[in-house]
Amino acid sequence: MPTPTLTQSIVITLIQCLLVVIFVFVVVPLTVFAERKVLGHLQQRLGSTRVASGHVGFSGWMNRRMWKMGRVPVLSYWRGIPGLVGDVLKLILKEDIMPAKADKFVFFLAPSISMVAAIIVFAAISFVPGTFFTLPAWFPFVGGLPVSGGIADINVGLLWILGVATVGVYGIVLAGWSSNSKYPLLGGLRSAAQMVSYEVPLALSLLAPVVLSASLNFGEMAARMATGMPAWALVPQVIGFLLYFTCGFAETNRLPFDMPEAENELVAGFHTEYSGMKFGLFYLAEYINMTVVSALASAFFLGGPWLLPFGLQGLLNPYLPGFLSWFGEPHAIFFVAKIIFLLFTYIWVRGTIPRYRYDQIMAVGWKYLIPVALVNLLLAAAIRCFAV
Amino acid sequence: MHKFLKTLIPFDIAKGLSVTGKHFGQVFFTANRRKVPFHIVSEYPEVPAKVQPRYRGRLTLLKDEQGEIKCVCCLACEKICPTQVITIEKGKKEGRKMPFPVRYDFEMERCIFCEFCVESCGFDSIILNHQFELAAYNREDFSLGMEGTGQNMFEPSHVGKFSVADD
Numbered sequence: 001m002p003t004p005t006l007t008q009s010i011v012i013t014l015i016q017c018l019l020v021v022i023f024v025f026v027v028v029p030l031t032v033f034a035e036r037k038v039l040g041h042l043q044q045r046l047g048s049t050r051v052a053s054g055h056v057g058f059s060g061w062m063n064r065r066m067w068k069m070g071r072v073p074v075l076s077y078w079r080g081i082p083g084l085v086g087d088v089l090k091l092i093l094k095e096d097i098m099p100a101k102a103d104k105f106v107f108f109l110a111p112s113i114s115m116v117a118a119i120i121v122f123a124a125i126s127f128v129p130g131t132f133f134t135l136p137a138w139f140p141f142v143g144g145l146p147v148s149g150g151i152a153d154i155n156v157g158l159l160w161i162l163g164v165a166t167v168g169v170y171g172i173v174l175a176g177w178s179s180n181s182k183y184p185l186l187g188g189l190r191s192a193a194q195m196v197s198y199e200v201p202l203a204l205s206l207l208a209p210v211v212l213s214a215s216l217n218f219g220e221m222a223a224r225m226a227t228g229m230p231a232w233a234l235v236p237q238v239i240g241f242l243l244y245f246t247c248g249f250a251e252t253n254r255l256p257f258d259m260p261e262a263e264n265e266l267v268a269g270f271h272t273e274y275s276g277m278k279f280g281l282f283y284l285a286e287y288i289n290m291t292v293v294s295a296l297a298s299a300f301f302l303g304g305p306w307l308l309p310f311g312l313q314g315l316l317n318p319y320l321p322g323f324l325s326w327f328g329e330p331h332a333i334f335f336v337a338k339i340i341f342l343l344f345t346y347i348w349v350r351g352t353i354p355r356y357r358y359d360q361i362m363a364v365g366w367k368y369l370i371p372v373a374l375v376n377l378l379l380a381a382a383i384r385c386f387a388v
Numbered sequence: 389m390h391k392f393l394k395t396l397i398p399f400d401i402a403k404g405l406s407v408t409g410k411h412f413g414q415v416f417f418t419a420n421r422r423k424v425p426f427h428i429v430s431e432y433p434e435v436p437a438k439v440q441p442r443y444r445g446r447l448t449l450l451k452d453e454q455g456e457i458k459c460v461c462c463l464a465c466e467k468i469c470p471t472q473v474i475t476i477e478k479g480k481k482e483g484r485k486m487p488f489p490v491r492y493d494f495e496m497e498r499c500i501f502c503e504f505c506v507e508s509c510g511f512d513s514i515i516l517n518h519q520f521e522l523a524a525y526n527r528e529d530f531s532l533g534m535e536g537t538g539q540n541m542f543e544p545s546h547v548g549k550f551s552v553a554d555d
Contacts, residue, residue, distance in 0.1 A: 041415040042408045046429050242398070352408045353401060372396065 004145050011142050012135075016151045020122050027339070028287045029084050035347050036080065042351035048080030091280035099180055099273050106178035111274065111281035114171030118288040121164050124157035125295050126150025126219035128305045128332040149305075149332065150219060157218035158210065161296065162203060165251070168289065169195045172270050175282070179273035187269030190259050190358060194250055197365045198257075202247035204373035208240045208380035209300040222304035223330070229311035230387045236380040237310045241301035243373050245342070248293035250365065252286060255350035257361050290346055291339060298338035305330035309338075437520045444501045445519040447474075447494050449534075449541040450512070458513030461487040465505035465514060471498045474505060489534070492541055496522070496530040519544045 004012060033048075040047030098107060128149035137143045154160060169192055176188015210216060212233055213224035225237070250257040259269070271282050302309040307327050308316060320328045356364065419429045430437075439445075450458050461478045479490030503516055522545060524530060532541050 038412065041412045041419075044411050044415055044428055046415070046419055046431060049431055348405060348408065348412070349401075352404045368396070 004142070008142050008145060012145060012147055013151060015135075015142070016147060020151060021119075023336075024119065024122065024288060024291065027291055027343070028284060029088075031287050031290065031343050031347075032087070033081055033084050034344070035350075038344065038347045039351050042348065048083050088280075091277050091283075094276040096276035096278060097273075101180045102273065103178040103180065106174050107273075108278075110171050110175035110178060111278045111285070112171075113174065114168055114285040115281045115288075117164055117168040117171060118285040118292065121161050121292045122295075123151045124154060124160045124218050125292075125299070126153040126157075126222070127335050128330050129219045129223050132332060153217060153219045156216050158206065158216045158221065161218070161292075162199075162206070165289070165292065166199060168285065171282075171285070175274065176270040179270075181273055183267045184270050184272045187259075187272065191253060191270055194253075194257065194259050194361055194365075197362060198247045198250035198369075201243060201365060201369035201373040202251060204370065204377055205240045205243035205247065206296070206300065207377050208236045211377065211380045211384050212236070214384070218299065222299040225300055225311055226303040226306040226308075226330075227311075227314035227317060229314055230383070231315055232383050232387045233380075234310050234312070236376050236383065237301050239372070239376045240380075241297060241310070243369060243376065244301065245293075245297050245345075247365075247369060248297060249346070249349065250361070252289040252293055252346075254286075254290065254346055256353045256356055258355050259358055259361060290343060294339045294342035294346070295335075297342055298335060302338050302342075303334075304338075305332060305335040307334050439518045439520055443516075443518050443520075444503050445517040446496060446522055446545060447499065447505065447532075447541070448515055448517045448544075449492060450515060451542070456484070457489060458511055459489050459492065460511055460513070461489050462510065464508040464510065468504045468508045470502060470504065471500055473497075473499045492534050494532045494541060496532060497527065517544060 037047035098104065126149045130149065131146040132149040134146045135142055135144060172195070173188050173192045176184045176186075176191070179185070209221055209225050212229060213221045215221050215224065229237070249255075253259070271279055274282060298304060303311070303313055306313040306329075313328070317328045415429050419431075452458050459476075461476055463476055466472075466474045466476050473495040475491065475493040476489050477491035478487045481488040501516065506514055506516055524545065529545070532545075534541055
């Protein structure tokens with residue numbers, strides 16, 4: 001296999017970035033759409049089934065076509081999807097209002113911090129260990145070179161992810177402060193307190209995989225957690241998964257911990273004063289954060305690109321018959337499937353559990369999650385000490 | 389200890405998730421599929437609504453095998469009707485022993501679809517049909533009689549056009 005020169009490796013990295021960005025911007029709008037459909041189904045409705053418009057214009061023409069096609073009773077699961085385009089168009093075309101006494105620069109900066117902090121995390125996420133695919137020989141300039149499964153599978157990947165994800169809090173706090181209004185300020189403060197509190201059990205629950213796998217490299221951790229664990233490691237993995245995913249809900253401000261957007265107390269939390277695409281950036285950042293949390297949870301606890309969760313793959317692999325060896329190998333499709341399932345779980349939980357009160361959120365975080373995470377860490381350390 | 393474990397292990401959340409998950413599965417796998425006997429949700433205008441046997445639609449006069457109106461003008465329905473939407477005029481017809489309704493007016497505007505008239509009828513000569521779509525654009529369309537082609541007491545009402553799909 002030829003060794004790439006510096007420029008060639010830069011081009012390959014750009015290709016990887018493009019692929020990741022395509023992945024993110026395919027998954028995120030589909031999650032927004034799926035949120036409507038799944039929430040509807042959970043409440044025994046169908047969700048959005050039509051493009052909302054009159055009889056005029058392009059969407060009206062589509063409307064009429066779809067009504068006509070709808071004469072045949074078919075399962076019309078995807079018919080609400082053009083509404084997504086409408087949503088994005090609305091956000092882009094809407095007037096961007098800035099409060100008169102807002103801090104202009106910070107007001108402008110806050111949504112971009114949120115968005116950048118959310119999307120930059122993907123740099124350290126490796127979708128599949130080793131080579132993802134090899135570029136075909138006819139490809140200009142970089143033909144025949146391998147493209148690895150992650151953009152930068154660095155040795156301190158987890159640190160990078162946790163650090164950058166924490167920067168996202170700045171976006172929210174600055175948004176609340178710079179709006180120069182009471183409700184956004186309160187919402188931003190609440191959200192900051194909540195996210196800072198939940199950083200602790202989140203990091204503690206992620207420490208268990210670190211201890212077990214003795215690495216901070218994303219791909220290596222995923223590989224060791226999936227295949228190199230003794231049977232005893234199942235327990236801290238399951239507990240850690242529940243802990244991590246609960247904290248993930250709080251980190252992404254999703255519904256059971258949906259404090260910043262408590263609609264009856266604070267108008268809309270930190271983004272009360274935001275409109276147009278600036279609000280759209282917050283919205284996107286929330287969904288990208290969901291994807292990131294799902295990716296981390298599936299990599300460290302659900303076996304990542306391997307098929308079976310909780311380290312069961314490593315226990316099964318010696319007994320796997322030869323013709324099923326495809327299921328014993330890592331594949332990006334397993335990883336993506338797990339991410340999508342966890343995103344579904346996000347919506348599922350949103351449709352099931354009512355919102356906690358603010359003090360209850362804090363109580364759950366400090367009184368239950370942190371002690372359990374510490375016990376879990378001890379357990380993992382003991383297993384590391386005696387069983388591995 | 390029991391309570392502590394109950395707090396720690398999210399049984400209740402799992403129970404709630406299973407309930408909503410069941411709803412999701414039911415709707416996801418059966419929506420719009422009429423072949424599935426107990427589908428919960430369907431898209432209404434495209435997929436016609438499924439009507440239960442006891443559904444109470446519009447009042448309809450029945451005829452027997454010879455095409456004769458079964459009604460014998462006992463006026464039971466007129467008397468029992470809580471909103472008094474039925475008006476019957478007795479008459480005679482050649483070759484018929486029983487009285488014959490010359491006029492049978494029914495004002496659907498005020499009807500509350502209580503089915504008392506059908507229950508009180510001793511001759512099984514009226515029913516509430518299974519028509520689901522009874523809306524109309526004109527007020528006159530709700531006063532039904534024995535004359536007329538579309539809006540009369542014997543056939544189902546015209547369905548009001550309510551969407552572009554009906555063009």
